[in-house]
Amino acid sequence: MNTIVWQPTPVTKADRRRLNGHSSCVVWLTGLSGSGKSTIAGALELALHERGVRTYLLDGDNLRHGLNRDLGFSPEHRAENIRRTAEVAKLFVDAGIIAICGLISPYRRDREAARAMFEPGEFIEVFVDCPVEVCRSRDPKGLYKRALAGEIKGFTGIDDPYEPPIRPDVMVQTDRTPLRECVRAILHHLEQRGLLGASAQRAGERAAGER
Numbered sequence: 514m515n516t517i518v519w520q521p522t523p524v525t526k527a528d529r530r531r532l533n534g535h536s537s538c539v540v541w542l543t544g545l546s547g548s549g550k551s552t553i554a555g556a557l558e559l560a561l562h563e564r565g566v567r568t569y570l571l572d573g574d575n576l577r578h579g580l581n582r583d584l585g586f587s588p589e590h591r592a593e594n595i596r597r598t599a600e601v602a603k604l605f606v607d608a609g610i611i612a613i614c615g616l617i618s619p620y621r622r623d624r625e626a627a628r629a630m631f632e633p634g635e636f637i638e639v640f641v642d643c644p645v646e647v648c649r650s651r652d653p654k655g656l657y658k659r660a661l662a663g664e665i666k667g668f669t670g671i672d673d674p675y676e677p678p679i680r681p682d683v684m685v686q687t688d689r690t691p692l693r694e695c696v697r698a699i700l701h702h703l704e705q706r707g708l709l710g711a712s713a714q715r716a717g718e719r720a721a722g723e724r
């Protein structure tokens with residue numbers, strides 16, 4: 514028998530969005546290690562911040578130092594990692610903030626389960642696409658080298674699967690598109706969806722005019 518009852522709050526998500534002057538959503542970046550999730554997430558957050566949009570960045574690596582420190586890389590642990598991160602992102606969306614999540618999130622079913630936790634249109638899946646050979650040559654943390662040497666087992670793209678999104682909301686190809694353009698494509702999508710509010714939109718147009 515369910516003994517827990519949902520408690521409504523007097524201040525709602527709509528109230529918080531109104532106060533912030535913009536809407537809220539989760540921008541979910543998925544892709545291989547080294548594809549560019551953290552780099553794009555940081556640049557996107559900065560661009561939004563400069564437009565006066567409230568944001569919070571949830572980076573998979575960083576969350577694994579705290580909230581998700583008990584989790585490894587088995588399919589079950591990756592699923593739990595994504596579930597918890599999506600729950601936290603949902604709190605930020607409820608607070609009227611744009612949450613930017615960068616996690617490999619290699620399984621489609623886990624990403625779809627995350628999407629299902631949000632209202633329609635609130636979950637924006639961004640596929641950070643980059644061939645594994647390029648990620649391997651970038652190897653920003655030296656992890657591919659260690660995985661190829663057999664020191665790390667079950668490394669995504671080496672001996673663990675990555676299932677690319679079939680219909681991502683946005684796709685950026687970081688092996689052929691400069692960082693600026695990748696960020697611009699995501700900003701454009703957010704603007705098109707009317708998520709940024711009038712004052713952020715004007716700030717974006719001013720910034721584009723100055724370039």
Ligand SMILES: Nc1ncnc2c1ncn2[C@@H]1O[C@H](COP(=O)(O)OS(=O)(=O)O)[C@@H](OP(=O)(O)O)[C@H]1O
Binds near residue numbers: 545546573
């Ligand atoms: N086995 C294995 N497979 C993939 N990645 C590994 C692994 N072991 C450690 N790492 C490092 O952990 C980072 C991925 O964490 P995530 O939370 O994004 O992974 S997942 O979404 O749960 O699959 C990932 O960070 P990024 O390089 O930023 O993607 C790696 O630095």
Ligand SMILES: Nc1ncnc2c1ncn2[C@@H]1O[C@H](COP(=O)(O)OP(=O)(O)O)[C@@H](O)[C@H]1O
Binds near residue numbers: 552695
């Ligand atoms: N267009 C691009 N977008 C993002 N990163 C890029 C791009 N082109 C080259 N890079 C480089 O690729 C590397 C990506 O590393 P990182 O952002 O840590 O990836 P991830 O978080 O997916 O593991 C960085 O060294 C970054 O400078």
